[in-house]
Amino acid sequence: MSDTQDKQHGHVVETTKRKRSVKHKLTWLYDHVRNEWQIYLMLLPTVVWMILFLYKPMYGLQIAFKDYSIFRGVAASPWVGWEHFQTLFDNDQFIRAIGNTIKISALNLIFGFPAPIILALMFNEVLHAVYKRTAQTIVYLPHFISTVIIAGIVTTAFSPTAGVVNTIMGWFGLDSIYFLTRPEWFRPIFVGTGIWQEAGFGSIVFLAAIAGVNPSLYESAVVDGASRWQMMWKITIPSILPTIIIMLIIRIGNIMEVSFELIILLYQPATWSTADVVNTFVYRQGLQSGQYDVAAAAGLFNAVVAFVLVMTANTLSRRYSRTSLW
Amino acid sequence: MSNVLINKVVKSYGRLEVVHGIDLDIAPQEFVVLVGPSGCGKSTTLRMIAGLEEITDGTISIDDRVVNRVAPKDRDVAMVFQNYALYPHLNVADNIAFGLRIRKESKEHIAESVKEVGEILGLTPYLDRRPANLSGGQRQRVAMGRAIVRRPKVFLFDEPLSNLDAKLRTQMRAEIKRLHKRLGATSVYVTHDQVEAMTLADRIVVMNGGIIEQIGTPMELFMNPANTFVAGFIGSPPMNQLRGNVHKTADGTKVKVHDVLFDLPGSLAVEEGQEVVVGVRPEHMALTASADSFEIPISLDLVEPLGSEALLHASIGEEPIIIKAETHGDIAHLSGVSKVYAPASLVKVFDAKTGLAINEQASS
Ligand SMILES: Nc1ncnc2c1ncn2[C@@H]1O[C@H](COP(=O)(O)OP(=O)(O)OP(=O)(O)O)[C@@H](O)[C@H]1O
Ligand SMILES: [Mg+2]
Numbered sequence: 160m161s162d163t164q165d166k167q168h169g170h171v172v173e174t175t176k177r178k179r180s181v182k183h184k185l186t187w188l189y190d191h192v193r194n195e196w197q198i199y200l201m202l203l204p205t206v207v208w209m210i211l212f213l214y215k216p217m218y219g220l221q222i223a224f225k226d227y228s229i230f231r232g233v234a235a236s237p238w239v240g241w242e243h244f245q246t247l248f249d250n251d252q253f254i255r256a257i258g259n260t261i262k263i264s265a266l267n268l269i270f271g272f273p274a275p276i277i278l279a280l281m282f283n284e285v286l287h288a289v290y291k292r293t294a295q296t297i298v299y300l301p302h303f304i305s306t307v308i309i310a311g312i313v314t315t316a317f318s319p320t321a322g323v324v325n326t327i328m329g330w331f332g333l334d335s336i337y338f339l340t341r342p343e344w345f346r347p348i349f350v351g352t353g354i355w356q357e358a359g360f361g362s363i364v365f366l367a368a369i370a371g372v373n374p375s376l377y378e379s380a381v382v383d384g385a386s387r388w389q390m391m392w393k394i395t396i397p398s399i400l401p402t403i404i405i406m407l408i409i410r411i412g413n414i415m416e417v418s419f420e421l422i423i424l425l426y427q428p429a430t431w432s433t434a435d436v437v438n439t440f441v442y443r444q445g446l447q448s449g450q451y452d453v454a455a456a457a458g459l460f461n462a463v464v465a466f467v468l469v470m471t472a473n474t475l476s477r478r479y480s481r482t483s484l485w
Numbered sequence: 486m487s488n489v490l491i492n493k494v495v496k497s498y499g500r501l502e503v504v505h506g507i508d509l510d511i512a513p514q515e516f517v518v519l520v521g522p523s524g525c526g527k528s529t530t531l532r533m534i535a536g537l538e539e540i541t542d543g544t545i546s547i548d549d550r551v552v553n554r555v556a557p558k559d560r561d562v563a564m565v566f567q568n569y570a571l572y573p574h575l576n577v578a579d580n581i582a583f584g585l586r587i588r589k590e591s592k593e594h595i596a597e598s599v600k601e602v603g604e605i606l607g608l609t610p611y612l613d614r615r616p617a618n619l620s621g622g623q624r625q626r627v628a629m630g631r632a633i634v635r636r637p638k639v640f641l642f643d644e645p646l647s648n649l650d651a652k653l654r655t656q657m658r659a660e661i662k663r664l665h666k667r668l669g670a671t672s673v674y675v676t677h678d679q680v681e682a683m684t685l686a687d688r689i690v691v692m693n694g695g696i697i698e699q700i701g702t703p704m705e706l707f708m709n710p711a712n713t714f715v716a717g718f719i720g721s722p723p724m725n726q727l728r729g730n731v732h733k734t735a736d737g738t739k740v741k742v743h744d745v746l747f748d749l750p751g752s753l754a755v756e757e758g759q760e761v762v763v764g765v766r767p768e769h770m771a772l773t774a775s776a777d778s779f780e781i782p783i784s785l786d787l788v789e790p791l792g793s794e795a796l797l798h799a800s801i802g803e804e805p806i807i808i809k810a811e812t813h814g815d816i817a818h819l820s821g822v823s824k825v826y827a828p829a830s831l832v833k834v835f836d837a838k839t840g841l842a843i844n845e846q847a848s849s
Contacts, residue, residue: 373568373570375566375567375568375570376570376572378535378537378564378566378570379564379566379570379631380583380587381536381537381557381558382535382536382537382557382558382562382563382564383558383563383583383584383587383588383631383635384557384558384559384584384587384588385558385587389587393572393583393587394572397572397574397575398573398574400574
């Protein structure tokens with residue numbers, strides 16, 4: 160009896176302590192907001208955006224576990240547990256989409272990730288200022304072209320009759336290929352397009368990191384007798400390694416997010432076998448076939464995989480290279 | 486060890502000329518310090534010796550070989566940078582070994598040299614630490630280690646101690662001096678701290694606005710500054726400079742500052758009424774009279790105790806003057822001072838217009 164009382168008493172003390180510290184924190188927050196309101200004001204739009212477009216939709220995620228119909232609404236639809244996931248994993252198309260997502264992402268990681276780094280290192284070696292600026296502008300440009308136009312350019316370039324690629328192949332006496340209907344050509348074209356569009360713009364981050372390297376490290380190396388090649392390997396790359404790792408973690412977090420607009424614009428049923436990824440699958444299931452609940456389950460699966468990947472990458476990086484996102 | 490010869494060297498950045506043709510002859514094993522105010526071209530000169538800046542005009546030779554067109558790595562110089570320039574991703578041993586690795590020295594030679602340098606600089610316990618985990622003084626030592634491990638012909642230092650606190654700076658200063666004694670390498674050392682210059686240098690080069698004002702041993706510069714700039718730069722506090730006019734009296738040539746007559750040493754080439762600046766070092770004045778000293782009445786303003794000495798801030802008319810006086814453990818007796826004494830032999834005279842020292846004529 161007294162024992163329980165003691166426990167209860169202890170509990171009361173705990174809560175008052177916690178209350179006091181909560182109150183203390185609230186006072187602190189209030190003062191902070193009052194003193195720094197301009198900063199909070201600037202923060203506000205982002206917070207609102209995140210609530211509206213990232214957190215509020217999470218409420219709808221529950222339909223992944225419900226037999227959802229638009230007419231009943233989210234709340235009234237009955238729970239069905241893991242049924243939709245069962246359906247998905249019984250579906251060969253979904254399994255294929257996972258495989259394709261992983262393969263495209265892997266290619267993107269292997270070829271697409273190093274591209275901006277190499278580009279930045281190359282720009283860094285260009286001494287002629289005007290030439291450097293011109294070259295940079297040219298490679299940044301594709302980033303600013305909308306995806307639809309990019310898809311148009313790609314479609315035209317690879318078209319079997321008038322396309323640049325086939326024309327050039329014609330000069331060498333090669334038969335023309337209708338690339339965009341060939342499953343084996345889809346991934347190289349897609350990954351190549353991604354590199355062409357984003358490598359230049361992506362190099363800005365690495366150029367900024369390179370610009371942050373203390374110039375006297377290079378001067379010291381010059382006096383020591385290092386060549387430009389040695390300086391790149393022994394100074395530049397190690398110095399920007401933390402940036403490279405951070406970008407890699409972000410990239411891994413986005414592994415399931417292959418830019419599916421471009422896929423939708425470029426693929427056709429003939430190339431689905433290599434081009435259909437989870438997101439395009441979700442799009443067809445949800446928006447075109449109206450199976451919102453199954454699509455939500457697929458989307459949730461995607462998100463969970465991405466979450467696990469980014470956590471793992473971050474943990475590994477923190478452990479082995481002392482660099483991490485958080 | 487080798488000599489460095491700087492001959493009419495000019496440096497321009499575009500149209501802007503920042504070094505205006507300087508001449509300097511550095512003897513083998515000599516420790517030369519370049520001092521001067523910020524922006525006077527010390528670093529630029531040093532970097533031209535290192536080969537990090539192109540030489541616009543004139544020549545620099547190392548060991549009688551003109552190096553204007555020689556790449557930095559082939560000049561056999563080593564440089565210690567103000568911010569140490571340590572590689573953050575390498576540990577101390579690898580930082581020290583960097584230059585040797587670049588030169589593809591043998592593994593055994595590298596290991597041996599790193600060990601030896603670590604011992605010389607007291608870095609042995611830190612060899613596998615990264616620079617981020619070292620104190621400022623230790624980083625400084627690693628930077629020195631990187632330079633000495635290569636056994637270069639010439640050491641170049643660009644304000645190596647300016648990021649350290651005062652105490653550590655004094656300590657490292659002594660260490661650099663010891664190291665120079667031990668290695669005997671020709672050294673060019675840039676600083677804007679005149680105390681560092683005085684304590685380290687065999688010869689000091691005072692620079693100002695891209696020219697050399699004076700070259701000399703620390704004591705030459707202290708006792709016989711060539712002009713008012715050097716007089717005001719060397720010494721702490723610097724030499725007092727008082728404006729006055731030459732008065733030829735029956736008693737000899739004097740300079741009248743406000744209403745005080747300053748005795749001058751020997752026979753100087755000055756004319757009656759000429760505007761001059763008399764220079765007297767704070768430490769050359771005393772509170773008591775001596776054989777050849779003359780009296781200077783002052784109005785005392787402020788006493789700054791430094792411990793064994795105190796600075797008396799005073800004035801003669803409008804002209805401020807600082808006197809360094811012994812405290813003998815108490816400053817009470819200094820508050821009533823109304824006159825000080827200076828020996829005529831230690832008074833310097835400069836032309837007020839050109840700022841150049843007016844020296845004693847060789848007695849004929
Ligand atoms: N890259 C450059 N382009 C143009 N002017 C420069 C450049 N580098 C230095 N200068 C100018 O040359 C002059 C001499 O610079 P320097 O760095 O040699 O001065 P310093 O004597 O080392 O000064 P501090 O004691 O501040 O280091 C300065 O006026 C500076 O503005
Ligand atoms: Mg400098």
